[in-house]
Each structure stands twice: as C-alpha cells, then as structure tokens.
Amino acid sequence: MNQKLITKIGKSQRLKIINVLKRTQGLPVGELATKLQMSYMGVKQHCISLQAEGFLDVLRRPVPLGRPEMLYRLTEQAHELFPATSNQTTIELLHAASKLYGPSAPEKLLFQTFQQKTEEYLRKVKGETLAEKAKSLVRIREAEGYMSELESEGGMRIVEHHSPIRDLVQAFPIINRFETELFQRLLRTSVRREEKTASGLYCCIYHIDG
Secondary structure: HHHHHHHHOOOOHHHHHHHHOOOOOOEEEHHHHHHHHOOOOHHHEEEEHHHHHHHHEEEEEEEOOOOOOOEEEEOOHHHOOOOOOOOHHHHHHHHHHHHHOOOOOHHHHHHHHHHHOOOOOHHHOOOHHHHHHHHHHHHHHHHOOOEEEOOOOOOOEEEOOOOHHHHHHHOOOOOHHHHHHHHHHHHHEEEEEEEEEOOHHHHHHHEOOO
C-alpha cells in the first residue's frame, strides 16, 4: 500500500468513497451518498477533488429519459491504495529462474506454490454443503485482501474486487488457471473464471456449477 497516496487522500470520507467504489463498476453521487449516509453535495465535492487528483474518472451511462447519468469510478492510480502481497522482487526471481533453468521453470514453481496454497485452504475451508464451503472460502479470501463476496441471485458465484497479486498475474497469466483449479478442488465442482477490467476497476467472477 502506497503511504504517500494514503497521505494525499487524507480525509476518512474520501477513503470511504474509494472503498465503496472499489466494490462496484461505478456509482452516481446519489447512490454513493446513500451508501455512506453523507450529504449529496459533500460526496459530490469529494468526488470532484478525487477526480482532479487522478483517483476517479467519470463514465456517462445512458438513461431512458434525459441526460446520461454520471458514474464515478476508480482509476488505475487508485489500485495502489489497496493491499498487495507480491512485489517486483518475486517477479524478477521467477524471470531469473526462467533464464537459469528454462522457460518452464516459473510455471513449475508457481504450480508448486498453488498446490501448497490449496492444501492450506483445504485445512481452513469448513462446511458440508457447497454454499457453506463457498461462504467459508469467501471469508478466507476477504481476510487476504481480495475483497471477496458471495452472490447467489441467478447462480452462485464468488466475486472479487481486488487482487493482491495482480502484478504477479500480469507477469504470469497462467496464475489465472491455477486459481481456478484451486477453487474447483476446494468446492469440488466445476468453476468458470471471468475477469472484467475498466479504467482502474477490477472484478474477477468465479461462476460455480451447482
């Protein structure tokens, strides 16, 4: 987490706005004000200043009647405000392994890491039913900084609004497959991974069969 950016954000109300927006694909000022129990104008002023500082941008969403609705959403810069568990050194070590031991070395190391992580999760995930196991997995992932939620309307799915290892995933996309396989083994059912990104928004959805 970038402490300089935290200092720049300053007021707790501004941090609350960013935290709420992190779990969405963008919200209008009115919805933000309702969620935060703040005044419309207070939220509007904070959003304008956060936009000026590069933490928010505006998406205009068409509505049936009248002018488009303005949604505030996070930019890429805001990602640095949230926890990260990987770093450049890890990425450099994996690239070094590729040079020393061949191009398959990083994949083998990551595979072993995720095998160990799966075993660790298996000891922690509780529940008899699929829903109970999914809720338990969400609690674990939430504690690790994935901003994880369980949704059931229209089918069960785990939605994650942040990835603490995003830089690692960008360098080694095969991690997406390893994480999906981890979910499948823990929940003992098929899982389909879907990722959405726009501006600074990140959303990973694990659709659970069952």
